[in-house]
Amino acid sequence: xxxxxxxxxxxxxxxxxxxxxxxxxxxxxxxxxxxxxxxxxxxxxxxxxxxxxxxxxxxxxxxxxxxxxxxxxxxxxxxxxxxxxxxxxxxxxxxxxxxxxxxxxxxxxxxxxxxxxxxxxxxxxxxxxxxxxxxxxxxxxxxxxxxxxxxxxxxxxxxxxxxxxxxxxxxxxxxxxxxxxxxxxxxxxxxxxxxxxxxxxxxxxxxxxxxxxxxxxxxxxxxxxxxxxxxxxxxxxxxxxxxxxxxxxxxxxxxxxxxxxxxxxxxxxxxxxxxxxxxxxxxxxxxxxxxxxxxxxxxxxxxxxxxxxxxxxxxxxxxxxxxxxxxxxxxxxxxxxxxxxxxxxxxxxxxxxxxxxxxxxxxxxxxxxxxxxxxxxxxxxxxxxxxxxxxxxxxxxxxxxxxxxxxxxxxxxxxxxxxxxxxxxxxxxxxxxxxxxxxxxxxxxxxxxxxxxxxxxxxxxxxxxxxxxxxxxxxxxxxxxxxxxxxxxxxxxxxxxxxxxxxxxxxxxxxxxxxxxxxxxxxxxxxxxxxxxxxxxxxxxxxxxxxxxxxxxxxxxxxxxxxxxxxxxxxxxxxxxxxxxxxxxxxxxxxxxxxxxxxxxxxxxxxxxxxxxxxxxxxxxxxxxxxxxxxxxxxxxxxxxxxxxxxxxxxxxxxxxxxxxxxxxxxxxxxxxxxxxxxxxxxxxxxxxxxxxxxxxxxxxxxxxxxxxxxxxxxxxxxxxxxxxxxxxxxxxxxxxxxxxxxxxxxxxxxxxxxxxxxxxxxxxxxxxxxxxxxxxxxxxxxxxxxxxxxxxxxxxxxxxxx
Numbered sequence: 001x002x003x004x005x006x007x008x009x010x011x012x013x014x015x016x017x018x019x020x021x022x023x024x025x026x027x028x029x030x031x032x033x034x035x036x037x038x039x040x041x042x043x044x045x046x047x048x049x050x051x052x053x054x055x056x057x058x059x060x061x062x063x064x065x066x067x068x069x070x071x072x073x074x075x076x077x078x079x080x081x082x083x084x085x086x087x088x089x090x091x092x093x094x095x096x097x098x099x100x101x102x103x104x105x106x107x108x109x110x111x112x113x114x115x116x117x118x119x120x121x122x123x124x125x126x127x128x129x130x131x132x133x134x135x136x137x138x139x140x141x142x143x144x145x146x147x148x149x150x151x152x153x154x155x156x157x158x159x160x161x162x163x164x165x166x167x168x169x170x171x172x173x174x175x176x177x178x179x180x181x182x183x184x185x186x187x188x189x190x191x192x193x194x195x196x197x198x199x200x201x202x203x204x205x206x207x208x209x210x211x212x213x214x215x216x217x218x219x220x221x222x223x224x225x226x227x228x229x230x231x232x233x234x235x236x237x238x239x240x241x242x243x244x245x246x247x248x249x250x251x252x253x254x255x256x257x258x259x260x261x262x263x264x265x266x267x268x269x270x271x272x273x274x275x276x277x278x279x280x281x282x283x284x285x286x287x288x289x290x291x292x293x294x295x296x297x298x299x300x301x302x303x304x305x306x307x308x309x310x311x312x313x314x315x316x317x318x319x320x321x322x323x324x325x326x327x328x329x330x331x332x333x334x335x336x337x338x339x340x341x342x343x344x345x346x347x348x349x350x351x352x353x354x355x356x357x358x359x360x361x362x363x364x365x366x367x368x369x370x371x372x373x374x375x376x377x378x379x380x381x382x383x384x385x386x387x388x389x390x391x392x393x394x395x396x397x398x399x400x401x402x403x404x405x406x407x408x409x410x411x412x413x414x415x416x417x418x419x420x421x422x423x424x425x426x427x428x429x430x431x432x433x434x435x436x437x438x439x440x441x442x443x444x445x446x447x448x449x450x451x452x453x454x455x456x457x458x459x460x461x462x463x464x465x466x467x468x469x470x471x472x473x474x475x476x477x478x479x480x481x482x483x484x485x486x487x488x489x490x491x492x493x494x495x496x497x498x499x500x501x502x503x504x505x506x507x508x509x510x511x512x513x514x515x516x517x518x519x520x521x522x523x524x525x526x527x528x529x530x531x532x533x534x535x536x537x538x539x540x541x542x543x544x545x546x547x548x549x550x551x552x553x554x555x556x557x558x559x560x561x562x563x564x565x566x567x568x569x570x571x572x573x574x575x576x577x578x579x580x581x582x583x584x585x586x587x588x589x590x591x592x593x594x595x596x597x598x599x600x601x602x603x604x605x606x607x608x609x610x611x612x613x614x615x616x617x618x619x620x621x622x623x624x625x626x627x628x629x630x631x632x633x634x635x636x637x638x639x640x641x642x643x644x645x646x647x648x649x650x651x652x653x654x655x656x657x658x659x660x661x662x663x664x665x666x667x668x669x670x671x672x673x674x675x676x677x678x679x680x681x682x683x684x685x686x687x688x689x690x691x692x693x694x695x696x697x698x699x700x701x702x703x704x705x706x707x708x709x710x711x712x713x714x715x716x717x718x719x720x721x722x723x724x725x726x727x728x729x730x731x732x733x734x735x736x737x738x739x740x741x742x743x744x745x746x747x748x749x750x751x752x753x754x755x756x757x758x759x760x761x762x763x764x765x766x767x768x769x770x771x772x773x774x775x776x777x778x779x780x781x782x783x784x785x786x787x788x789x790x791x792x793x794x795x796x797x798x799x800x801x802x803x
Contacts, residue, residue, distance in 0.1 A: 045202030109135030186449025268341030
């Protein structure tokens, strides 16, 4: 397949094969490198310390290795000083490349890091595979990877099981000259993974022309990196005006006073000192990352609030909550001051900060210093829909804000969350169509690239998403359908058609759904019974066609993905029926399916864990498989006689009314005798906005405010004399409860992602055994519409805990 590429030149000189590398299983060409490369140790992928000689040596060894895998022939590797004859494969610059007429190998490295390039030049009996190997670049390695790609090798996922190797006893290559540069200068993602998996993952990235040595390509503005440069703590008494203030007026020693010129000067002087210290050690500090601590840092100094703060509510905040406002204006004015001082001493220095949390809104009325770079990390929005999707106001807003950032600064790059679901059970959420749309826009807007956070288990986004992300980072304007066809043909072989249909069906279901968000709490309302039936049909068809390895194993990955998804939906069906023991049993099934996927490749999945670093490797460290299994079992125990006895479970249908003006409490809507004939029935296991007309716009803006749920419970007489607890597993937002007209209690505000989010009240003195009891719950979603709080999302029940 001829790829659509970002190329300086593409010239096919003639169609006939020009060089024969292998003939009938015997080597007919020699790999040539510089003498010092031949003596070098091959590069061991690392985040720091790229070695040009080692990188070229690794490229030559990879070429030798994969040609042998294709043909069985081992091509010799010799030094350029050996005066080799016959067909030559020149890997990297050498004495022999200097005589190639009209061929200039890319080179050079500046602090802008935009010089990456490689070339493939084949004419007569000479094949040149070389690129820019200066600084952190791996151009020659990319040239070898592209050559191998052109002869049919694919690295679909890390590890040997992800390789696709064609078989041929004769290997030839036609005359060709191409030179390629990436569309995006930064093509990075990181994840928590066992150290022993790092090298294999890094090699996969390099073979797909991504980057590994991130700390040599730019400087991360990590959370809290500002603290090394803030005024010394010894100044808190003598010069407290240099420090920010917290809401209560106390000093924030981790954040400088953003409007005080002296504070900016101190930060700049410490950066200048760091640059000079590096010079003394023989290093050149070209850029530096600077960011405040994580969370919602804010300077409440009166001068800052009066002079620079604009009181915009950030998307992650709630209107009217002073600590949840945007600080973009004051932060970037402060960073401008710091940059001005530093650049006066070092004109080419780049100061890298982030637009994250309460700094992700583009600042209004602020021109950014030309030596700034901004890592934009928009953690708040929906992760499922592409830019400008008609069903997602999130995608419309995020597109325009990203475009605006790119107008403000020429070095904006994204810290995207590849992991998609920040809270997850690793069910499939492919993102190919979204990436294909977004990356083209991002290239048009001038985005510098990506430094993304991802999750180790590939099973969540699917192999196809992980693979296509790398291809699109290199060239967002590639022929999408041709690239997908190439992927499916190489990966699934005879099962390509149902294999492609399997993942497309999931993604289509996601894109067609009205649901928005970035936690898996939305997924039970996206996946449908019809989708599961469709996926089953595709799996059966693929299994019938994949009659041999490796295709059987590849189709089995999809089968296990589907079985895992079916168990996930069974978990929620059981939960919403109040069958918590069944929910726990289905969670155990999910864990077992995951173990079977892990046995195929740990890159696909890792076992869930609650221990140390391992809890991050599994990808579901918060409210993950173990948490949910144990929680459902705990609920079952409360009802089964082990730790409690079920008294009565409320019907899943309750009476419901919106309370936009918050008058319900004053008008005593909670009274048993209140007339609710005009109220609506609502299913308490589905978000209210999917049921109540007018509470969800066509582009996904939900109602925000107050609402009432009223339940009628017939409590048996034998509940008399027992301690009674009212419980519901999931009521996000804020809640107040009345029992039979008597106030019972308040459950504090909980953000939408928090689980469990129970309503848990001692109602012993308020319940009337042997009678019908009226339970009224007043729920407030909070004013942050980005979270789309669901209201009640689970069954309400009364149980008697064991003493």
